[in-house]
Amino acid sequence: MSATGIGAAVRRKEDHRFITGQGRYTDDINRPGQTYAYFLRSPHAHATLNRIDAKAAATMPGVLGIYTGEDLAADKIGGLICGWMIHNKDGSPMRAGSHPALAQGKVRYVGDHVAVVVAETLAQARDAAEAISVDYGVLPAVVDTASAASSKTQVHAESADNTVFNWHLGDKAATEKAFKAAKHVTKLDLVNNRLVPNPMEPRAAVGDYDQGEGAFTLYTTSQNPHVARLVLSAFIGIAPENKLRVVAPDVGGGFGSKIFIYAEETVCVWAAKKVGRPVKWTSDRTEAFLSDAHGRDHVTHAELATDADGKMIGMRVKTTANLGAYLSTFSSSVPTYLYAPLLSGQYDIPAIYCEVDAVYTNTAPVDAYRGAGRPEATFVVERLVEIAARELGKDPAKFRMQNYIKKFPHQTPVIMMYDTGNYAASMKKALEIIDYKGLAKRKRDSARNGKLRGIGFSSYIEACGIAPSAAVGSLGAGVGLWESAEVRVNPVGTVEVLTGSHSHGQGHETTFAQLVSDRLGIPIENVSIIHGDTDKVQMGMGTYGSRSGAVGMSAIAKAVDKVIAKGKKVAAYVLEADEADIDFKDGNFHVKGTDKTLDFGSCALQAYIAHKFNGQDLEPGLKEGAFYDPTNFTFPAGVHICEVEIDPETGITRIERWAAVDDFGIVINPMIVEGQVHGGIAQGVGQALLEGARYNQDGQLVTASFMDYCMPRADDLPSFDVGMTVTPCPSNPLGIKGCGEAGAIASPPAVINAITDALGHEEVTMPATPQVVWRAAQKSIKRMAAE
Amino acid sequence: MYAFTYHRPATARQAAGLLAKKEDAKLLAGGHTLLPTMKQRLASPTHLVDLGGCADLRGIERKGRNVVIGAMTTHAEVADSAVVREAIPSLAYLASHIGDPHVRHRGTIGGSVANNDPAADYPAALMALGATIVTNKRKLTAEEFFTGLYETALEEGEIVVRISFPLVSKAGYAKFRNPASRYALVGVFVAKRGSEVSVAVTGAGEGGVFRWPEAEAALKARFAAKSLDGIKHTAKGINADMHADAEYRAHLIGVMAREAVARATGK
Amino acid sequence: MATVSLTVNGKAVTANVDPRTLLVQLLRENLRLTGTHVGCDTSQCGACVVHLDGKAVKSCTTLALSVDGATVTTIEGLAVNGVLHPMQEAFREHHGLQCGYCTPGMIMAAVDMVSRRGHSLDEATIRDDLDGNICRCTGYHNIVKAIAAGAEAMGKAATPTRKAAE
Incomplete structure (x- = not known):
């Protein structure tokens, strides 16, 4: 392994600009003549829009334009879309309510877009927005996930019972049979709490229109600019x-x-032509809370059947998923195909049946948030398995290992074909790291100090590297999920790599350069990664679902291989040898069995000057593109173990130890991969202990700022012990599985399993705030006193 | 923010003059409550009188049996003050736990006291320590000064100039932070002067800071955390929100009181 | 409109601003120093932290006119003559950043932490003192490591200078 090649902890190339304040985020971009947009948002969760009177506002200082849904409709601007069709159990399509970028006739959640004001300054736009008079016909709000379908209030005319779809997966009859044969059935009711993603950079957009060219430019905070386009x-x-x-x-x-296509960027780019000047909008944090797509929000009943030997024989799950007021871009896929196919976890369970009802409510749209469906599935599986182990009186680690899938490939009863893995290896390593043998003593020590100590396991699996286009197409996806890349070699041998993957913290500018430098045998400084601009990069599907490594880098590898193949042709002419006799190694083309070599840079130069070959026989230049469509999902898996200590007096839970052992296949840069694990765990711990979006019964978001929505801070978290095991992924040329979401998927059940272990009962909800844990601890103390 | 006219007087007297003369004027101290409120357009003063230039409102002094702190003294200055740390270490401790380091560099004792946020820390200290609030017009005890949620006895044109803390033999502060905002969910300041004990509670009361007579009586008998065993604060009149209902908050008052006494007694 | 004069990153600057202009707006919009970021409306996230007369403050909660005559250092002013500050170097070396958005505020807060709490910072101290800065990417693990290393490096870097001054 070279100092900068695959497997090396290369320090990030992108960091210099970030640590010196030279990063260039959307809000840092200012266009000549720029104006500012302010969105007038609904203060009501549910209301008819009887009349919008903007006459007085339009005459206020600096106002350039005030637009409503009617103006968009007049310009034939279509509504926002949901790109994944889900079918009901009876085969009929899901009921998608219309989703105009600016409300038409009705507002459906607090923060819904009523009108936009474009003005010379933001303050002027806001002043004018306050002067718009809106006659709302306030309606009752549908807020609660579990009861939305039985509400008398209807969110969309398209769905009488507020149901988006009734969907299912798995073999119902086989599952019923398994439960009939079961020796023991473990039952669980749970809520997967609603979260607000809260990237530190709020969303922003600058729309620009070039009258001469008749062309628009949109600068925006997107994970997938090509999909946005x-x-x-x-x-x-x-x-x-x-x-x-x-x-x-x-x-x-x-x-x-930032995957999704929202109202604000749509309106900014459209309005740039209307006002004839660039239009900028930057979300403040409160707007972000109100209008960014939220995550999770499931209510679930789940059951696990085991036989007399403690072998898992069946699982059934019934979930209600809240999708909010409108279907966001990929919302329908999250509680369906990103959820139920993961319910087998790491376990050999012959029969699984899952039903999902998705509902509309008068709350912000819900869509993919780190993990998307897979954290929800993992929470169901790992809470069920933990409780089953406790009920059966089995050690939770041994019970898991007994039921792990051990032979690969493994076909689960819920679509997925797991390609490879070694789950017991991760468990064994994690048990060592956490010092499982020393747990009993640590528990005694805590008890002596009046504290409660507990340990919690999570054996998670995820389906990443999304995804084979034909497969997702058959499941309802409106797009293909390949990735594209182009490798441009300059005449001096430096390389520009254009990729459809977008980097927003993942460090692609480093890891992608490592791959290319490694394959081409050239210094990493000679490789530049270009992304995020549809004028530069031809196509791309973007970054989500831990796909940039497995899919995005595979496309780059494919393009690099094409460059090498072309280089061999050039080298054959230059070195006057047969193409079949040319080898490429360590940055040199050489003729087998001779000392004749041509380094990569010289080959590039020869390709461009084209003196040594006939342009009719071989095209000049050295530039290749590739599209890579994966053959399967990838299946990162691992074991996280969390150890907590609870102060029953205050209800404060301290995480004392964290062992994470993940199998991500081949790792390009362990430093970056570990960083992804750390960040993912923090978000999962946030879900388990701190974070929860709450609406009151009127549909007002009561957690609309960092004053009330608890973001994890440094003193809420421990340092993490991160280990790895490796089974290379057979489904892509690089053996990569993906690491971006693992931490967020693995961690919530690990935390809750640890807390419930400490408390000795299962009645703890997320977020397990001090108040929740204190109350649960009082119950434990009462029970202990009774015993 | 809505538009306003900005004033930056050099003395408290000038500030008082502006406050009296200008219609709908508001004082700006550290700004860490007022500016976010104005940003959200929930406050809209026509005139903003910035006290940041009033050197006469700053400083910490030991005056006989008192520590006197100027209203524009920042939390960081109180926390780091050798005078405060020597004379009333619990007050320095309290100041060092307000907000975060950046907030402490701007936020001031006068601003905090005049705002009387029910979740602020200082009101508990002022009440338990028996502090005197000196304005440009008069002197008030803490009990007279804090009149309710965000309410004080300050009249039109009145400015908090300094706060005088009498020395005590023992004192301690403990707070349970709101996990999200980091304000006090419950904060308890205990102080012992001679045979007198006072226990003041912030963060928990529906009417803002209040004293807890039962705990005071128990501690008067014996100033030790153990004296509070079995004494519970009622949930009546206690705040409830999504972070803590009244029962939990009431429970935390007891826990924090014991912790504050333990700190005061060095145990 | 009103005039404000101050020193930013060693340069005297004067700007004519609306009184409601915040220090962060003065920096970002008037001076185009866009390294200082805004991540919340409630003075909690710390993305906007700069040094005002040598002390870390939240520039989103400070009026521009309030800092007339003051000295401000932003992330752009931390490196001297193109040489990275030891804390910047430590964040890069220890992978203390991912998306980079909270990073300028984190680094400015970290430098301030060292000036208040010294060069030998243990994990608990760093975590406790970092409660005015929120990061959504890193889980803080590597930020904590970076600050400990940066603090130590600042100590080493400062020692010769101090000796020379004595």
Whole structure:
């Protein structure tokens, strides 16, 4: 392994600009003549829009334009879309309510977009927005996930019972049979709490229109600028793709929330033509809380059947998923195909049946948030398995190992074909790291100090590297999920790699360069990674679902291999040898069995000057592109173990130890991969202990700032012990599985299993705040006193 | 923010003059409550009188049996003050746990006291220590000064100039932070002067800071954390929100009181 | 409009601003120093932290006119003559950043932490003192490591200078 090659902890190339304040985020971009947009948002969760009177506001200082849903409709600007069709149990399509970028006739959640004011300054836009008079016909709000379908209030005319779809997966009859044969059935009711993604950079957009060219440019905080262009062009109808450029510059974190195509960027780019000047909008944090797509929000009943030997023989799950007021871009896929196919976990369970009802409510749209469906599935599986072990009187680690899948490939009863893995290896390593043998003593020590100590396991699996296009197409996806890359070699041998993957914290500028430098045998400084601009990169599907390594880098590897193949042809002419006799190794082309070599840079130069070959026989130049479509999902898996100590007096839970052992297949840069694990765990711990979005019964978001929505801070978290095991992924040329979401998927059940172990009962909800844990601890103390 | 006219007087007297003269004027101290409120357009003063230039409102002094702190003294200055740390270490401790380091560099004792946020720390200290609030017009005890949620006895044109803390033999502060905002969910300041004991509670009361007579009586008998065993604060009149209902908050008052006494007694 | 004069990153600057202009707006919009970020409305996230007369403050909660005559250092002013500050170097070396958005505020807070709490910072101290800065990417693990290393490096870097001054 070289100092900068695959497997090396190369320090990040992108860091210099970030640590010196030279990053370029969307809000840092200012266009000449720029104006500012302010969105008038609904203060009501549910109301008819009887009348919007903007006459007085329009005459206020600095106002350039005030637009409503009627103006968008008049310009034939289409509504926002949901790109994944889910079918009901009876085969009928899901009921998708219309989703105009600016409300038409009705508002459906607090923060819904009523009108936009474009003005010379932001303050002027805001002043004018306050002067718009809106006559709302306030309606009752549907807020609660579990009861939305039985509410008398209807969110969308398209769905009488507020149901988006009733969907299912698995073999119902086989599962019923398994439960009939069961020796023991473990039952669990749980709520997967609603979260607000909160990347530190709020969303922003700058729309620009070039009258001469008749072309739009949108600078926006996007994880997938090409997808944004596709949707804005083909579905919303802003402009044809060749007249619409989308730039996603440095993006300050996404975690899913910046995948989606929102109202604000749609309106900004459209309004730029209306006012004839660039239009900028930057979300403040309160707007982010109100209008960024939220995550999770499931209510679930689940059961696990085991036989007399403690072997898992069946699982059934019934979930209600809250999708909010409108279907966001990929919302329908999250509680369905990103959820139920993961319910087998790491276990050999012959029969699984899952039903999911998705509902509309008068709350912000819910869509993918780090893990997307897989954390929800893992929480169901790992809470069930932990409780089953406790009920059966088995050691939770041994019970898991007894039921692990041991032979690969393994076909689960819920779509997935696991390609490879070694789950017991991760468990054994994690048990060592956490010092499982010393737990009993640590528990006694805590008890002596009046504290309660507990340990919690989570054996998670995820399906990443999304995804084979034909497979997802058959499941309802509206797009293919390949990735594209182009490798441009300059005449001096430096390389520009254009990729459809977007980097917003993942360190692609480093890891992608490591791959290319390693394969081409050239210094890493000679490789530049270009992404985030539809005018530069031809195509791309973007970054989510831990796909940039497995899919994005595979596309790059494929393009690099094409460059090498072309280089061999050039070298054959230059070295006057047969192409079949040319080898490429360590940055040199050489003729087998001779000392004749041509280094990569010289080969590039020869390719461009084209003196040594006939341009009719071989095209000059050295530039290759590739699309890579994966053959399967990838299946990162691992074991996280959390150890907590609870102060029953205050209810404070301290995480004392954390062992994470993950199998991500081949790792390009362990430093970056560990960083992804740390960050993922922190978000999962946030879900388990701190974070929860709450609406009151009127549909007001009561956690709309960092004053009430608890973000994990440094003193809420421990340092993490991160280990790895490796089974290379057979489904892509690099053996990569993906690491971006693992921590967030693994960690919530590990925390809750630890807390419930400490408390000795299962009645703890997320977030397990001090108040929740204190109350649960009082119950434990009472029970202990009774015993 | 809505538009306003900005004033930066050099003395408290000038500030008082502006406050009296200008219609709908508001004082700006450290700004860590007022500016976010103005940013959200929930406050809209026509005139903003910035006290940051009033050197006469700053400083910490030991005056006989008192520590006197100027209203514009920052939390960081109180926390780091050798005078405060020697004379009333619990007050320095309290100041060092307000907000975060950056907030402590700007936030001031006068601003905190005049705002009387029910979750602020200082009101508990002022009440338990028996501090005197000196304004440009008069002197008030803490009990007279804090009149309710965000309410004080300050009248039109009145400015907090300094706060005088009498020395005590023992004192301690403990707070349970709101996990999200980091304000006091419950904060308890205990102080012992001669045979007198006072226990003041912030963060928990529906009407803002209050004293806890039962705990005071128990501690008067014997100033030790153990004296509070079995004494519970009622949940009546206690705040409830999504972070803590009244029962939990009431329970935390007892826990924090014991911790504060333990700190005061060095145990 | 009103005039404010101050020193930013060693340069005297004067700007004509609306009184409601915040220090962060003065920096970002008037001076185009966009390294200082805004991540919340409630003075909690710390993305906007700069040094005001040598002390870390939240520039989103400070009026521009309030800092007339003061000295401000932003992330852009931390490196001297192109040489990275030891804390910047430590964040890079220890992978203390991912998306980079909270990073300028984190680094400015970290430098301030060292000036208040010294060069030998243990994990508990760093975590406790970092409660005015929120990061969503790193889980803080590597930020804590970076600050400990940066603090130590600042000590080493400062020693010769101090001796020379004595």
